[in-house]
Amino acid sequence: MKELLSSDAMATTLAARLDRVAARFERQLQSDLAQVNSLARHVERYRGKMLRPTLVIISGWAVRDSMPEDTEVDSRIDTLAAVVEMIHMATLVHDDVLDEAQMRRGGATVNSLRGNETAVMLGDFLISSAFHLCSSVGLPWLNSALGVTTTQLCSGEILQLTHRGDTALSEATYFEIIRRKTGVLSGACCALAARLAGGADSVVSALHRYGEDLGMAFQIQDDLLDLIGEESVVGKTLGIDLQKGKLTLPIVIHLGRASAPGREETLRAIAACDRTGLVALVRGTGSLGAARERAMELVSSAKERVECLTDSPSRRLLESIADATVERVY
Amino acid sequence: MKELLSSDAMATTLAARLDRVAARFERQLQSDLAQVNSLARHVERYRGKMLRPTLVIISGWAVRDSMPEDTEVDSRIDTLAAVVEMIHMATLVHDDVLDEAQMRRGGATVNSLRGNETAVMLGDFLISSAFHLCSSVGLPWLNSALGVTTTQLCSGEILQLTHRGDTALSEATYFEIIRRKTGVLSGACCALAARLAGGADSVVSALHRYGEDLGMAFQIQDDLLDLIGEESVVGKTLGIDLQKGKLTLPIVIHLGRASAPGREETLRAIAACDRTGLVALVRGTGSLGAARERAMELVSSAKERVECLTDSPSRRLLESIADATVERVY
Numbered sequence: 001m002k003e004l005l006s007s008d009a010m011a012t013t014l015a016a017r018l019d020r021v022a023a024r025f026e027r028q029l030q031s032d033l034a035q036v037n038s039l040a041r042h043v044e045r046y047r048g049k050m051l052r053p054t055l056v057i058i059s060g061w062a063v064r065d066s067m068p069e070d071t072e073v074d075s076r077i078d079t080l081a082a083v084v085e086m087i088h089m090a091t092l093v094h095d096d097v098l099d100e101a102q103m104r105r106g107g108a109t110v111n112s113l114r115g116n117e118t119a120v121m122l123g124d125f126l127i128s129s130a131f132h133l134c135s136s137v138g139l140p141w142l143n144s145a146l147g148v149t150t151t152q153l154c155s156g157e158i159l160q161l162t163h164r165g166d167t168a169l170s171e172a173t174y175f176e177i178i179r180r181k182t183g184v185l186s187g188a189c190c191a192l193a194a195r196l197a198g199g200a201d202s203v204v205s206a207l208h209r210y211g212e213d214l215g216m217a218f219q220i221q222d223d224l225l226d227l228i229g230e231e232s233v234v235g236k237t238l239g240i241d242l243q244k245g246k247l248t249l250p251i252v253i254h255l256g257r258a259s260a261p262g263r264e265e266t267l268r269a270i271a272a273c274d275r276t277g278l279v280a281l282v283r284g285t286g287s288l289g290a291a292r293e294r295a296m297e298l299v300s301s302a303k304e305r306v307e308c309l310t311d312s313p314s315r316r317l318l319e320s321i322a323d324a325t326v327e328r329v330y
Numbered sequence: 331m332k333e334l335l336s337s338d339a340m341a342t343t344l345a346a347r348l349d350r351v352a353a354r355f356e357r358q359l360q361s362d363l364a365q366v367n368s369l370a371r372h373v374e375r376y377r378g379k380m381l382r383p384t385l386v387i388i389s390g391w392a393v394r395d396s397m398p399e400d401t402e403v404d405s406r407i408d409t410l411a412a413v414v415e416m417i418h419m420a421t422l423v424h425d426d427v428l429d430e431a432q433m434r435r436g437g438a439t440v441n442s443l444r445g446n447e448t449a450v451m452l453g454d455f456l457i458s459s460a461f462h463l464c465s466s467v468g469l470p471w472l473n474s475a476l477g478v479t480t481t482q483l484c485s486g487e488i489l490q491l492t493h494r495g496d497t498a499l500s501e502a503t504y505f506e507i508i509r510r511k512t513g514v515l516s517g518a519c520c521a522l523a524a525r526l527a528g529g530a531d532s533v534v535s536a537l538h539r540y541g542e543d544l545g546m547a548f549q550i551q552d553d554l555l556d557l558i559g560e561e562s563v564v565g566k567t568l569g570i571d572l573q574k575g576k577l578t579l580p581i582v583i584h585l586g587r588a589s590a591p592g593r594e595e596t597l598r599a600i601a602a603c604d605r606t607g608l609v610a611l612v613r614g615t616g617s618l619g620a621a622r623e624r625a626m627e628l629v630s631s632a633k634e635r636v637e638c639l640t641d642s643p644s645r646r647l648l649e650s651i652a653d654a655t656v657e658r659v660y
Contacts, residue, residue: 035492036485094454098447117428118491120450124424125484127454131461132477138470147462154455155366161448162365 010313014057017078021053024082028133029126039110039122043089048105051218052088053081054321055189059207061314062306063197076137076196083134084189087150090126091157091185093119098157099240142192149188156180165245167255167267174252178219179212186215206305210318213302217325220295223248228279228288242273249294251278254287295326340643344387347408351383354412358463359456369440369452373419378435381548382418383411384651385519389537391644392636393527406467406526413464414519417480420456421487421515423449428487429570472522479518486510495575497585497597504582508549509542516545536635540648543632547655550625553578554618558609573603579624581608584617625656 025047029040060077064070095101096109097119103109111119127150134146160177163169190211194204226241227250241248247255251270258266262281269278282288302322309315355377359370390407394400425431426439427449433439441449457480464476490507493499520541524534556571557580571578577585581600588596592611599608612618632652639645 031481031485033485033489036488039488090454094450097450115491116446118488120424120427120453121484121487121491123450124420124453124457125481125488127457128477128480128484132474132481135470135473135477140465140468140470140473143465143470143473144462147458147465150458151361151455151462154451154458155361155363157451158366158369158448158455159363161445161451 007313010317014054017057017074017081018050018053020078021050021057021081021085022047024078024133025085028082028086028129036125039114039118039125042110042113043093043122043126045107046089046092046105047085050085051321052084052186052189055186055211055214056081056084056193058314058317058321059190059193059211060197062207062309062312062318063194063199063203065310065312065314067198073197076139077193079133079137080142080189080192080196083130083146084185086126086130086133087146087153087185090123090130091153093126094123097123098161099244101240142196145188145192149184152180152184156182156184160246163247167247167270169247169252171249171252171256174247174249175216178216182219183212183215186218187212203309206308210302210305210322213298213305214322214325217295217298217302217322220249220291220298221326221328223250224288224291224295227251227275227282242270242275242278248291250282250287250291253290254282254285257285257287292326299323299326337643340647344384347387347404347411348380348383350408351380351387351411351415352377354408354463355415358412358416358459366455369444369448369455372440372443373423373452373456375437376419376422376435377415380415381651382414382516382519385516385541385544386411386414386523388644388647388651389520389523389541390527392537392639392642392648393524393529393533395640395642395644397528403527406469407523409463409467410472410519410522410526413460413476414515416456416460416463417476417483417515420453420460421483423456424453427453428491429574431570472526475518475522479514482510482514486512486514490576493577497577497600499577499582499585501579501582501586504577504579505546508546512549513542513545516548517542533639536638540632540635540652543628543635544652544655547625547628547632547652550579550621550628551656551658553580554621554625557581557605557612558618572600572605572608578621580612580617580621583620584612584615587615587617622656629653629656 022044026040026044029037029043031037031040056077060073064073092104093110096104097111097116100111101109102112109119110122131143131146134143156177156179159173160181163173163177187208188211191204191208194207199207223241226248240246251266255263255266258281262285266278266281268274269281279288299322303319306315306318352374356370356374359367359373361367361370386407390403394403422434423440426434427441427446430441431439432442439449440452461473461476464473486507486509489503490511493503493507517538518541521534521538524537529537553571556578570576581596585593585596588611592615596608596611598604599611609618629652633649636645636648
């Protein structure tokens with residue numbers, strides 16, 4: 001993130017805020033049971049880019065650019081940042097159970113170390129803790145908005161599961177899945193921070209859409225990395241989407257474009273989990289490039305959404321984050 | 331439940347309230363996705379005794395016995411009843427994943443029909459929906475109390491998982507596990523309803539303890555049924571505790587009482603999942619009776635807790651529910 005920041009001062013301030021968020025996160029997970037604390041420490045190692053807390057804090061800054069400092073608002077925004085990170089961690093822990101993944105951020109997953117049962121319960125503990133922390137802000141609308149966000153997120157996962165192995169998956173359904181699974185949470189990060197920061201409805205709505213577009217672009221980049229990334233660079237088990245019958249955007253586009261024999265060859269490559277063969281086929285119809293283009297369109301759209309905000313270093317940072325989403329290799 | 335009610339009028343009123351709770355429950359789970367609605371309908375079939383909503387409603391009555399009717403209070407209490415039932419359903423769905431159970435209330439479990447992944451996500455959807463519904467009451471303390479309750483519940487499950495197969499499990503740890511796993515939620519049912527009903531702190535606290543004691547007695551009865559119940563009567567897969575290395579109270583007591591050779595024979599019976607052999611051994615040291623006695627003590631304690639409440643049909647109903655907990659065969 002540091003290389004995106006327009007000044008060292010901004011980088012220092014953001015780092016300090018993220019440290020406060022991390023401390024709030026850790027404090028909330030402290031239990032009177034050693035067994036729970038040891039699991040919580042394992043999850044804290046999953047914290048990587050802290051993209052969602054960063055979106056929360058910078059959205060708050062973008063709204064409050066010309067307003068006086070307010071430590072109460074800052075404190076609420078820090079809490080929200082810890083809440084969304086906790087929800088995100090819960091989805092990672094449960095996703096790893098669903099995916100039977102062995103590796104996450106270069107370390108072993110909870111399910112591989114401690115079994116699926118513990119991973120399911122740890123995820124539940126994280127969701128509960130997130131809602132508990134959220135209620136500490138004392139604003140019923142915030143709890144309600146978090147509830148809407150997480151139920152949508154779950155419905156996206158359920159929609160994806162019901163389409164597992166569905167080689168006729170349309171682009172429209174694919175986008176509906178990733179909007180719910182990924183877009184809704186990052187949209188909420190930006191919109192709820194903006195509302196806590198006292199933003200006008202139009203600003204809250206613009207940031208909401210920015211976050212949704214950004215989240216979906218992020219997911220498409222994840223799809224691309226699962227297909228063509230290097231495991232040692234990405235730091236997690238790759239090719240899982242393929243194994244678990246999840247059709248990613250490059251493959252959805254490719255299946256729509258391929259000839260009848262090409263389609264059959266592709267289905268054979270999917271069935272055999274032949275990642276190399278599949279990449280060659282998908283490249284052949286230009287579908288890798290097409291998926292990448294969709295991600296770029298979402299990035300452009302995200303940047304347009306925030307044009308209505310006052311021009312400020314924070315707004316420019318939101319724009320840089322959008323660009324970085326599709327440039328990352330991990 | 332009907333046979334416990336002191337008058338037909340009370341039975342009719344309770345049935346009407348529980349219908350309202352069921353309607354609120356169903357409304358909250360309605361989604362714009364057909365796939366989610368079909369899963370929600372499956373879960374609605376799990377609703378059996380509705381013990382927790384019943385505890386919520388009767389606790390409210392016991393507090394408001396001499397107070398005028400208040401439809402707003404009633405409506406909040408109905409919402410709480412739907413919330414706790416939703417949390418309970420979520421734990422059933424995730425427990426069935428943990429236990430690899432095939433049957434629940436005489437029907438197939440979600441995990442056996444639709445796979446573990448869908449069951450994990452459905453449980454998450456139910457937890458999220460419960461918190462969302464809870465926030466509709468608009469009282470931050472209620473959301474916060476629900477957060478405390480569910481994190482404790484999860485920590486109890488995690489504690490139980492870390493002691494799986496631990497044949498040296500102490501009675502103290504066993505009771506700590508079931509207090510968190512089962513007592514905390516039924517305690518919250520009674521305490522939060524009492525608080526919503528405007529009860530004094532002493533009344534809230536008495537009902538809290540009543541609910542905790544009752545929940546623990548209920549769990550011990552479940553333990554006994556898992557060991558000696560009839561599957562066709564109980565309506566769910568039995569002997570699971572044994573298979574999954576969960577030590578139930580009769581066995582914990584028995585292992586503490588058995589001679590060295592008796593202990594070895596018991597461990598062999600556990601390893602072989604020999605339910606019949608195990609029952610004979612546990613009976614031999616009087617440990618079935620001893621576990622039953624612990625449950626009866628908790629029932630007596632629960633009834634003592636509510637002695638401070640005004641004598642009323644509702645209070646007597648709470649006492650009858652406590653008695654019924656250890657008399658049930660399903």
